[in-house]
Amino acid sequence: MDVVPGAQVGLGLMIHHPVGIVVGRGVKVGDGCTILQGVTLGERHADGSGLPIYPQIRDRCTIGANAVILGDVSVGPNSTVGASALVIKDVPENCVAVGVPARSIPLKHVAAATERKAHND
Template sequence: MFENLREDWQTYERDWARQGLWVMLVYRFGRWRYGIANRFVRWPFSFLYRLLKLLSQILTGIDLPCEVRLGRRFLIEHFGGIIISGDAVFGDDCVVRNGVTVGLRHRGVRGAPVIGDRVDIGAGAKVLGPIRIGNDVVIGANAVVIRDLPDNCIAVGVPARIIPRPPDRDPATERTAAGQVA
């Protein structure tokens, strides 16, 4: 847990004011408590986790359950209105912005997205259903992704259409093409 916390501290530029860091601290605590084998010993930590999670949801507007599987260096760039299903899986170096939903496509139907490494999800985007998002993908602002995305692409629109990423991989060009402010 402490190695992850050190890495989170660096990912959030060592800034205690970043709400994403607060959420990650609560998330890491929630994951850590699952390692306590004795349920009677674990119970007070579970109670504390539930209180901290509720407090972080109220203060930040971010719902990140500890059941989500996150890769390393997960970055919540902007806070507010972020909902992530407990069944979701994220790879390493993913970025999520405000207004993003990653979760179930239909109520009562299981299956949340599995997201690869180095995926950048723009503000207001929705990634829904039992789909797979490849590595090195940019999902544009307000895009609605309801089908698999291959590696190395940009997804824009409602429903999202796929645009191959330019070979030069200039981040400023990618953000502009994805509908995000450069």
């Protein structure tokens, strides 16, 4: 795990399997977040071609295994970034971000789809 000096981490951070996690110097992680293995939180232009702007992870977020969150983006409170997602746009509050590049799905839609699937099984 590599947390660069200057990163700000809130209270109650839970790190599961800390292998391969990289947190850049300007990253801000809120309270009560969970980060799984292989996650990268960093600047979008590591070659120096752009401003060194880092992501902000708000309170009570979960970042799935091998997710990458880059640049001037915010992951809203109570949101989840799925495994292997690439986040380069903001994730609103109470959403799940999935895919490459990630798209955000409101949690209420995820819950409704899960309920329909359970009813059909």
